[in-house]
Amino acid sequence: MSLILKRRxxxxxxxxxxxxxxLADYFTxxxxxxxxxxxGWAIILWMFSYVLGVTSLFRYHLTRIQKxxxxxxxxxxxxxxxxxxxxxxxxxxxxxISGIPASKAFNDFLWLNVLAPLQTGILSYVxxxxxxxxxxxxxxxxxxxxxxMVVTVILMLNVAPIGVAIWPGFGPLGDWLxxxxxxxxxxxxxxxxxxxxxxxxxxxxxxxxxxxxxELSGGAx
Amino acid sequence: MYLKGFELFVxxxxxVLIYIGINLAKRKPPYVRVFPALEHIDExxxxxxxxxxxxxxxxxxxxxxxEWAPVTTAGLAIMGEVAKACGKYSVPMRYSTVLAYLVPIAxxxxxxxxxxxxxVELYNPDMVVYAGEEQRALMSAMMGYIMREKPAVNMLFGAxxxxxxxxxxxxxxxxCMQFGGTPRLYYLPVMLATCDYCLLGEEVYAAGAAVTxxxxxxGSIKGIDYFKLLVVGLMMISLALALAGSNLWGQLVKM
Amino acid sequence: xxxxxxxxxxxVMLFAWSLLYKxxxxxxxxxxxxxxxxxxxxxxxxxxxxxxxxxxxxATGRGTISLVLAMILGLFFYTRYVKPVAFLxxxxxxxxxxxxxxxxxxxxxxxxxxxxxxxxxxxAPGMTGFNNFVMTVATVSSIAYFLFTYKPVGWLGYVxxxxxxxxxxxxxxxxxTFLLSNIGFPIGMLMKLTVTPGSYVSLxxxxxxxxxxxxxxxxxxxx
Amino acid sequence: xxxxxxxxxxxxxxxxxFLLFIILMAIPILxxxxxxxxxxxxTRKSFKLMDSLKQGDVLVMCFEQDMGTYYSGAPPDxxxxxxxxxxxxxxxxxxxxxxxxxxxxxxYIDAVLIDTEEFWKPLKxxxxxxxxxxxxxxxxxxxxxxxxxxGTCKVDVNGKRVEELPMMKxxxxxxxxxxxxxxxxxxxxxxxxxxxxLEWKGLKWSxxxxxxxxxxxxxxxxxxxxxxxxxxxxxxxxxxxxxxxKLGMGATFMDAQSIGHLYGIALIIIANIYYLYTRATKKSxxxxx
Numbered sequence: 001m002s003l004i005l006k007r008r009x010x011x012x013x014x015x016x017x018x019x020x021x022x023l024a025d026y027f028t029x030x031x032x033x034x035x036x037x038x039x040g041w042a043i044i045l046w047m048f049s050y051v052l053g054v055t056s057l058f059r060y061h062l063t064r065i066q067k068x069x070x071x072x073x074x075x076x077x078x079x080x081x082x083x084x085x086x087x088x089x090x091x092x093x094x095x096x097i098s099g100i101p102a103s104k105a106f107n108d109f110l111w112l113n114v115l116a117p118l119q120t121g122i123l124s125y126v127x128x129x130x131x132x133x134x135x136x137x138x139x140x141x142x143x144x145x146x147x148x149m150v151v152t153v154i155l156m157l158n159v160a161p162i163g164v165a166i167w168p169g170f171g172p173l174g175d176w177l178x179x180x181x182x183x184x185x186x187x188x189x190x191x192x193x194x195x196x197x198x199x200x201x202x203x204x205x206x207x208x209x210x211x212x213x214x215e216l217s218g219g220a221x
Numbered sequence: 222m223y224l225k226g227f228e229l230f231v232x233x234x235x236x237v238l239i240y241i242g243i244n245l246a247k248r249k250p251p252y253v254r255v256f257p258a259l260e261h262i263d264e265x266x267x268x269x270x271x272x273x274x275x276x277x278x279x280x281x282x283x284x285x286x287x288e289w290a291p292v293t294t295a296g297l298a299i300m301g302e303v304a305k306a307c308g309k310y311s312v313p314m315r316y317s318t319v320l321a322y323l324v325p326i327a328x329x330x331x332x333x334x335x336x337x338x339x340x341v342e343l344y345n346p347d348m349v350v351y352a353g354e355e356q357r358a359l360m361s362a363m364m365g366y367i368m369r370e371k372p373a374v375n376m377l378f379g380a381x382x383x384x385x386x387x388x389x390x391x392x393x394x395x396x397c398m399q400f401g402g403t404p405r406l407y408y409l410p411v412m413l414a415t416c417d418y419c420l421l422g423e424e425v426y427a428a429g430a431a432v433t434x435x436x437x438x439x440g441s442i443k444g445i446d447y448f449k450l451l452v453v454g455l456m457m458i459s460l461a462l463a464l465a466g467s468n469l470w471g472q473l474v475k476m
Numbered sequence: 477x478x479x480x481x482x483x484x485x486x487x488v489m490l491f492a493w494s495l496l497y498k499x500x501x502x503x504x505x506x507x508x509x510x511x512x513x514x515x516x517x518x519x520x521x522x523x524x525x526x527x528x529x530x531x532x533x534x535a536t537g538r539g540t541i542s543l544v545l546a547m548i549l550g551l552f553f554y555t556r557y558v559k560p561v562a563f564l565x566x567x568x569x570x571x572x573x574x575x576x577x578x579x580x581x582x583x584x585x586x587x588x589x590x591x592x593x594x595x596x597x598x599x600a601p602g603m604t605g606f607n608n609f610v611m612t613v614a615t616v617s618s619i620a621y622f623l624f625t626y627k628p629v630g631w632l633g634y635v636x637x638x639x640x641x642x643x644x645x646x647x648x649x650x651x652x653t654f655l656l657s658n659i660g661f662p663i664g665m666l667m668k669l670t671v672t673p674g675s676y677v678s679l680x681x682x683x684x685x686x687x688x689x690x691x692x693x694x695x696x697x698x699x
Numbered sequence: 700x701x702x703x704x705x706x707x708x709x710x711x712x713x714x715x716x717f718l719l720f721i722i723l724m725a726i727p728i729l730x731x732x733x734x735x736x737x738x739x740x741x742t743r744k745s746f747k748l749m750d751s752l753k754q755g756d757v758l759v760m761c762f763e764q765d766m767g768t769y770y771s772g773a774p775p776d777x778x779x780x781x782x783x784x785x786x787x788x789x790x791x792x793x794x795x796x797x798x799x800x801x802x803x804x805x806x807y808i809d810a811v812l813i814d815t816e817e818f819w820k821p822l823k824x825x826x827x828x829x830x831x832x833x834x835x836x837x838x839x840x841x842x843x844x845x846x847x848x849x850g851t852c853k854v855d856v857n858g859k860r861v862e863e864l865p866m867m868k869x870x871x872x873x874x875x876x877x878x879x880x881x882x883x884x885x886x887x888x889x890x891x892x893x894x895x896x897l898e899w900k901g902l903k904w905s906x907x908x909x910x911x912x913x914x915x916x917x918x919x920x921x922x923x924x925x926x927x928x929x930x931x932x933x934x935x936x937x938x939x940x941x942x943x944x945k946l947g948m949g950a951t952f953m954d955a956q957s958i959g960h961l962y963g964i965a966l967i968i969i970a971n972i973y974y975l976y977t978r979a980t981k982k983s984x985x986x987x988x
Binding site for chain 3: 225227228231232235251252253254284285286287288289290291293294322325326352353354355357358361362364365368369386406407409410411413414421422423424427431439442443445446449452453455456459460463464466470471474
């Protein structure tokens with residue numbers, strides 16, 4: 001019995017059944033209630049799965065602390081932060097049940113005044129590294145990269161308000177590149193991406209693509 | 222109840238053509254364009270072995286529970302191959318993710334990869350690093366990791382968002398050999414500028430199949446190409462109708 | 477806002493930015509704070525949502541079979557820690573993948589494929605006709621570039637090269653328009669770091685960096 | 700060389716690039732230059748769409764943002780929110796607020812509400828506007844909202860059940876909603892996929908407030924009409940504020956943006972000259988050999 005249950009065909013069949021139900025609803029409007037429930041499952045399952053990651057992360061950092069390996073103190077900070085945030089949040093009220101206001105206020109402080117600026121700081125590297133990309137990556141190694149860089153410069157002058165002040169032509173030229181060339185090419189990319197992702201789905205349905213089960217892909221067995 | 226007839230036709234045509242492609246390939250494997258990004262994985266991992274530095278891999282913030290499931294699957298498939306190469310050259314590897322359910326999957330894949338290459342003893346569960354469920358946490362962990370450990374190879378295949386710039390920007394500064402691939406349009410130029418080898422757009426999906434080098438998987442790529450010819454045909458029909466001044470196409474699509 | 481809150485905000489912002497100078501203890505602290513707090517936050521939200529959606533309805537008798545099934549599937553994830561039944565976790569992954577790819581395929585058919593097939597009239601009056609022509613050429617040639625199983629020789633080679641050129645122009649457009657939104661983040665933060673009391677913290681940071689550079693010089697010369 | 704050795708493996712040139720950027724950005728922030736902002740047609744179109752809302756129309760404002768993208772999201776969203784609240788007061792338009800992408804969207808909504816307090820203070824909560832905070836599930840929540848509003852928005856941000864909110868009574872599906880302001884910091888694909896005015900007959904229009912970088916991404920949708928119009932980032936905010944006549948954050952960002960772009964172009968040119976120079980010297984060196 002357990003041998004049958006262990007077969008990899010079962011998760012693939014579950015996957016196939018779930019996605020076919022959703023698609024049947026999409027194409028014909030049959031069983032909308034069923035598909036809504038199943039979509040709701042994904043979120044619940046995802047939240048249940050947090051424990052898997054947390055176990056892995058705690059094992060990693062607790063071992064570091066235990067062994068006093070390099071930078072172990074930071075691991076201790078990390079673990080402390082998890083508990084401080086979690087417990088102050090839980091004490092402050094959870095699931096619609098209200099709790100201690102002071103704890104809630106402290107939790108809000110951690111979120112709004114520590115985490116929010118910190119994560120904005122981390123995110124702002126996307127601005128800084130754009131210049132790294134211009135500085136390191138924007139070298140015309142071949143004709144096609146040359147096209148890309150010329151268009152990039154035109155569009156930058158189109159986007160910034162100062163560009164139009166330098167030469168009014170940057171406005172219409174950039175808009176044309178954006179609206180015509182870009183839209184046309186993007187349609188081609190979009191069709192390809194759509195087809196490609198459906199192909200992965202078909203391969204997974206046929207049992208060729210099994211990476212999501214933790215197995216290397218191979219022929220159907 | 223309703224029936225989206227035209228969409229169903231397009232969808233069914235694609236599925237059937239892929240199936241035909243796979244079956245034809247079992248008799249005679251098709252020609253498939255070489256993807257430089259896949260061809261150079263072995264060489265890059267070999268370089269990492271020479272330098273004695275690890276290989277870093279990530280699939281970005283896209284997961285299986287959302288609409289990025291297919292590309293994440295393709296990214297995981299490529300990771301399996303990278304793990305094999307790492308096993309072959311005895312190079313430590315590190316996979317970073319923000320999705321907890323990917324942790325066991327990635328552990329299995331990496332272990333399997335090292336096992337296939339005959340070096341299962343090198344596998345260590347710490348090779349999979351979970352950074353919480355948020356993108357910014359992943360960004361900060363990755364930037365710190367790359368700056369500290371300076372991996373020789375930095376790879377990013379999957380549904381990537383803003384973290385693309387942080388990963389590949391840090392990697393470019395440190396001087397990693399970089400590989401990237403995403404179907405998301407506005408990270409493509411970033412990858413093109415910072416990666417040594419990258420997969421553009423749908424190449425990621427195709428690469429997930431091509432990396433196995435199996436006739437049946439390659440056949441699915443052939444099926445996709447058949448479908449694209451059909452797409453061009455449909456576009457020509459639409460164009461002809463537009464030139465004739467008819468709005469039949471609009472009605473056909475709504476069928 | 478209280479001044480000390482503004483100081484704390486400026487300090488953690490500069491923790492994050494310190495990596496621009498080099499890898500240092502402040503950044504490490506910021507990094508681990510970020511991961512730890514985010515994880516605590518995620519767990520809190522997870523508990524909150526699970527309570528609201530699953531446990532409270534089940535406990536108050538408003539549960540449905542669907543909820544019970546979802547909970548069982550969720551618990552299957554934890555069978556990973558029990559070797560003999562570890563395979564059950566894959567079933568839950570199957571459901572996740574089913575939903576994810578189902579949503580993806582649903583979303584791909586209309587907007588990504590069918591919606592992109594329509595072509596405009598080449599002979600429409602004014603620029604529109606010419607633009608429609610260019611768009612058709614751009615779409616077809618970029619599709620031609622992505623044909624993987626045909627050798628790009630002869631006329632297909634020319635079309636595919638044109639496709640690559642057009643794709644590069646498209647990437648150029650994307651890269652050129654990308655900068656505006658991205659540098660918005662550092663600019664917004666600089667607004668906070670240049671007004672009091674943030675400016676004092678920034679000056680302090682500059683002083684620390686200056687000290688580090690000078691001390692580094694000294695270390696090199698004594699070597 | 701001395702400094703370089705002391706600083707480790709991080710190349711000095713990269714750090715100079717960052718330093719110069721910070722200095723250049725600080726100048727216009729400390730001393731605004733005041734460059735004019737030309738208003739584009741598309742922002743004007745978005746403004747007109749919002750302005751066409753009448754008595755009893757329902758506007759959904761969905762914020763797929765979090766505090767990390769506050770500086771790119773908040774300027775346009777606040778301009779839109781101000782407009783919506785003004786319309787709610789003057790014409791009796793109903794406004795529904797929520798976000799679906801991350802739990803951070805709840806905090807983001809709180810933050811923009813703090814900034815726009817004077818505009819919603821005169822309104823009645825539950826009758827003129829409601830805030831559902833975070834509806835978890837992202838695209839799945841959006842799909843749920845379109846088909847079953849009451850089932851998706853079960854409780855609002857204050858813990859009130861949806862049945863207790865009078866304005867929600869007659870809102871069952873997306874067909875009961877007139878317009879959508881969809882603000883996103885990631886992927887705009889979900890909007891046309893789930894909330895397309897072409898598919899939902901009751902829905903008249905949708906405006907996508909998006910990152911400037913996503914504009915090429917959404918252009919095909921705008922062409923086809925599955926997104927009606929868009930407002931782009933800080934620049935769109937500056938323009939929208941001009942049209943609304945209430946200047947805010949957006950206008951102040953624009954000087955810095957202009958300088959930032961010029962700096963980027965300068966770097967591209969320098970990098971290419973350097974690259975061509977080194978290639979030429981390498982070539983001549985190999986010839987001599």
